[in-house]
Amino acid sequence: MEKFTTFTAAACPINQKNLNTDQILPARYLKWTRSMGFGKVLFHDLRFDVEGREKPDFPLNNPAWRNCKIVVAARNFGCGSSREAAVYALCDYGVRCIIAPSFGDIFAGNAVQNGLLTAVVTDNEAAEIMASLTQMLDLPVSINLEQQMIVCGNRLYNFTIDPVRRMRLLNGWDDLALTENYRERITAFKAIDKSQRPWAVPRKQL
Amino acid sequence: MTQPQTIIDKLWSAHEILRREDGESLLWVDRHYVHEGSFHAFGKLAERGARVAEPALTFGVADHYVPTRGSRRSIANPEIARMVRQLEENCAKHGFKLFDLDDPGQGIVHVVGPEQGLTLPGLLIVCGDSHTSTHGALGAYAFGIGASEVAHVLMTQTIWQKKPKRMRVRVDGVTAPGIAAKDIMLAIIARIGADGATGCAAEFTGSAIRGLSIEGRLTLCNMSIEAGARCGVVAPDALSFAYLRGRPYAPKGAEFEQAVDAWSRLTTDEGAPFDHEVEFDAANIAPIVTWGTSPQDALPIDASVPDPTRESDPERAQYVRDALDYMGLVPGKKLTDISIDRVFIGSCTNARIEDLRAAASVIAGRDSKVPGLVSPGSTLVKRQAEDEGLDRIFRDAGLEWGESGCSMCVGINGDLIAPGERCASTTNRNFRGRQGPGARTHLMSPAMVAAAAVTGHLADVRKLLGSRKP
Numbered sequence: 001m002e003k004f005t006t007f008t009a010a011a012c013p014i015n016q017k018n019l020n021t022d023q024i025l026p027a028r029y030l031k032w033t034r035s036m037g038f039g040k041v042l043f044h045d046l047r048f049d050v051e052g053r054e055k056p057d058f059p060l061n062n063p064a065w066r067n068c069k070i071v072v073a074a075r076n077f078g079c080g081s082s083r084e085a086a087v088y089a090l091c092d093y094g095v096r097c098i099i100a101p102s103f104g105d106i107f108a109g110n111a112v113q114n115g116l117l118t119a120v121v122t123d124n125e126a127a128e129i130m131a132s133l134t135q136m137l138d139l140p141v142s143i144n145l146e147q148q149m150i151v152c153g154n155r156l157y158n159f160t161i162d163p164v165r166r167m168r169l170l171n172g173w174d175d176l177a178l179t180e181n182y183r184e185r186i187t188a189f190k191a192i193d194k195s196q197r198p199w200a201v202p203r204k205q206l
Numbered sequence: 207m208t209q210p211q212t213i214i215d216k217l218w219s220a221h222e223i224l225r226r227e228d229g230e231s232l233l234w235v236d237r238h239y240v241h242e243g244s245f246h247a248f249g250k251l252a253e254r255g256a257r258v259a260e261p262a263l264t265f266g267v268a269d270h271y272v273p274t275r276g277s278r279r280s281i282a283n284p285e286i287a288r289m290v291r292q293l294e295e296n297c298a299k300h301g302f303k304l305f306d307l308d309d310p311g312q313g314i315v316h317v318v319g320p321e322q323g324l325t326l327p328g329l330l331i332v333c334g335d336s337h338t339s340t341h342g343a344l345g346a347y348a349f350g351i352g353a354s355e356v357a358h359v360l361m362t363q364t365i366w367q368k369k370p371k372r373m374r375v376r377v378d379g380v381t382a383p384g385i386a387a388k389d390i391m392l393a394i395i396a397r398i399g400a401d402g403a404t405g406c407a408a409e410f411t412g413s414a415i416r417g418l419s420i421e422g423r424l425t426l427c428n429m430s431i432e433a434g435a436r437c438g439v440v441a442p443d444a445l446s447f448a449y450l451r452g453r454p455y456a457p458k459g460a461e462f463e464q465a466v467d468a469w470s471r472l473t474t475d476e477g478a479p480f481d482h483e484v485e486f487d488a489a490n491i492a493p494i495v496t497w498g499t500s501p502q503d504a505l506p507i508d509a510s511v512p513d514p515t516r517e518s519d520p521e522r523a524q525y526v527r528d529a530l531d532y533m534g535l536v537p538g539k540k541l542t543d544i545s546i547d548r549v550f551i552g553s554c555t556n557a558r559i560e561d562l563r564a565a566a567s568v569i570a571g572r573d574s575k576v577p578g579l580v581s582p583g584s585t586l587v588k589r590q591a592e593d594e595g596l597d598r599i600f601r602d603a604g605l606e607w608g609e610s611g612c613s614m615c616v617g618i619n620g621d622l623i624a625p626g627e628r629c630a631s632t633t634n635r636n637f638r639g640r641q642g643p644g645a646r647t648h649l650m651s652p653a654m655v656a657a658a659a660v661t662g663h664l665a666d667v668r669k670l671l672g673s674r675k676p
C-alpha cells in the first residue's frame with residue numbers, strides 16, 4: 001500500500017447524515033470486479049437519475065467538485081453493509097480522504113485497508129467546513145495526516161483518527177506483512193487454546 | 207481477586223493472541239463464514255498464491271445471489287452462475303465445507319450457522335457481511351468484516367481489532383401480546399439512533415431479553431449493526447444450551463457437557479463496568495414500523511407520519527422532508543392509512559421457523575390483499591414449515607412460497623421491488639434503493655407484515671389477533 005502523504009485538493013460537501021454504503025455503492029454493482037472501475041458508479045443513484053442523466057443538485061455533479069479528492073460529510077458516514085466495494089468506489093473515483101463527525105465501524109476499517117483516510121472532526125466543524133465550501137466552491141483544502149490537520153481557506157482544524165490507523169496509513173503498512181511477524185505467537189496460541197477449549201472445534205456427526 | 211468482567215471482556219480475552227503497545231489486538235477466529243460475494247477476498251489469495259490457513263474452521267454458503275423463486279437447477283443469470291461456481295471452485299481448491307444449492311443445509315449464512323450448531327457460545331465468528339452480528343444471540347463474539355479482512359482471516363485465521371467500548375442495553379419487563387423481538391429492536395434503534403452504538407459491542411440483557419426465544423435473540427442481535435454496534439451479544443443460558451444440543455456440528459456427549467460448563471461462565475459479573483448503558487421498559491413497546499429511509503425512522507403503529515414543519519431543528523426538518531419525498535408520504539397521515547403494494551417475509555433478520563409461524567398465524571384463513579414473497583431462511587426451515595403446513599397457509603392467501611436466500615432484502619439475485627412500489631418487509635434496512643431503485647421499504651415484524659398483507663395497508667396486528675395466539 002502507498003504511503004499517505006500531505007496533499008491539497010478540491011473538497012466536495014455532502015451534507016447527509018447516515019449516508020450508508022448502499023448509497024455509496026448500490027448493491028447491484030457488487031458483482032463487478034475491481035478492474036471494471038467502481039469510480040464511475042460511486043453514489044450512483046444519488047448522482048444519476050433513472051435514465052442515467054446526472055442529477056444537477058448532487059454536489060459531486062457540480063463542476064467545481066467533480067475532481068474532488070476530499071469528501072466532507074455528516075455523521076455516521078458509511079454505516080450499513082460491510083461491502084468494501086464502497087471504499088473501492090471512493091478510491092477509484094480519486095477520493096483520498098473523507099472528513100466527517102463519525103463513521104460506520106466496518107467502513108472505517110475497510111478504508112484504512114485501502115489507504116483512504118477517515119478524518120474525524122466535530123459536528124460543528126464539519127458543518128463549518130461544508131458551509132465554507134458552499135460559499136466558495138473552489139476553496140482548496142489541505143490534509144496533513146502527520147499533524148492531523150485540515151487547512152480550509154484561512155481556517156485550521158485538527159482531526160482525530162485512531163493512532164494505529166494513522167501509523168498504518170503513514171507507513172503504507174500491510175496487515176498481512178504485520179501478521180507474518182507474529183506467526184509463532186499464533187501457532188502457540190492455537191496449541192494452548194485447543195487444550196483449553198476442545199469444544200470450539202466443529203464436530204460433525206457422520 | 208480478579209476484577210469483575212463483562213461478557214464482552216471475557217469473550218475478547220479468550221481470543222486475544224497478543225496486544226501491541228499501540229492498543230491493537232490480534233484475535234483468533236473460531237469460525238469464518240464465506241459466501242459467493244467473498245470473491246474479492248479469494249482473488250487476493252490467488253494474487254499471493256496463498257492457501258486457506260484453517261479450512262476446518264471455514265464454511266461456505268451460497269446465499270446472497272442465489273435465485274429464491276422458481277427452479278434452482280440452473281442459474282439463468284451468467285454473472286451469478288459464475289459467482290456461485292467460483293465459490294464452489296474455491297471451496298474445492300482449499301478444502302472447506304460448502305453448503306451449496308443442493309445441500310439440504312443451505313440457507314442464509316446467518317440462519318445456517320446457528321441451525322447447524324456451527325455457531326456456539328464463546329466463539330469468535332467473522333463473515334464478510336455486516337449482519338454477522340446475528341450470531342451473538344448464542345453468546346458468540348461475531349462481527350462483519352470487509353473483503354481485505356476476509357482475505358486476512360482466510361490466510362491467517364486471525365484478525366486485527368481494537369477493543370470496542372462496552373454498552374449494556376437492558377430491557378426489563380414483559381412485552382404485550384403481538385410484540386416481537388423486531389419491535390424491541392426497532393424501539394431501541396429509534397431511541398439511540400442509527401449510530402447510537404457505533405464503536406461499541408453491545409450486551410442485551412434484562413428480563414425481556416431472557417424471555418425471548420433463540421430466534422428472537424437472533425433477530426435482536428442481527429439488527430444491532432443498524433444501531434452501529436460492532437456486535438451484539440446475549441449471555442448464553444439453559445435455552446441456548448437446549449437449542450444447541452444435538453445440532454450437527456455442536457459438541458457431542460461428554461464434550462457437550464464440558465462445553466456447557468464453560469459456556470455457563472460466559473455472563474457479565476456483578477458490578478462489571480460498562481462504558482454506556484441504556485434501559486427500556488418492555489411493557490411500553492408497541493408494534494413498530496419504519497416510515498423513513500433509516501431504521502431509526504421508526505414509530506409505533508398508532509402514530510402518524512412526522513411533520514417537518516413541526517421540527518424545531520431546520521436540519522432535522524430537511525431530513526424528514528427528504529425522507530418523506532422518497533417514501534411518497536404526506537406529513538400527518540396515520541401510519542395505518544398507508545396502503546402497500548407488496549409484502550416480503552424473509553432475510554437473516556426474520557425468516558426462521560418462529561417468524562414464519564408468527565406470520566402464518568395472522569394470515570391463516572385470510573387472503574392477502576397484495577402480492578408477496580415468503581422466502582424461508584434456510585432449506586431446513588423451508589422443510590419444517592412445509593411439515594407444519596405453513597406453506598399452504600401462505601399459498602392459500604395468495605403469497606408466493608419461495609426458496610432460501612438473501613432474496614428481496616438486498617435484491618442482488620434479481621428479486622426486486624419496482625420503482626415507487628411500497629413494501630411491508632421483515633428485513634433490516636429501509637435504505638433508499640435497498641430493495642431496488644426507487645423501492646419504498648417499511649420494516650416491521652413478521653406478524654406486522656402479515657397484518658399489512660391481509661389488510662392491504664400498514665396495520666396493528668394486535669387488532670387482528672382476536673382469539674388467536676400471537
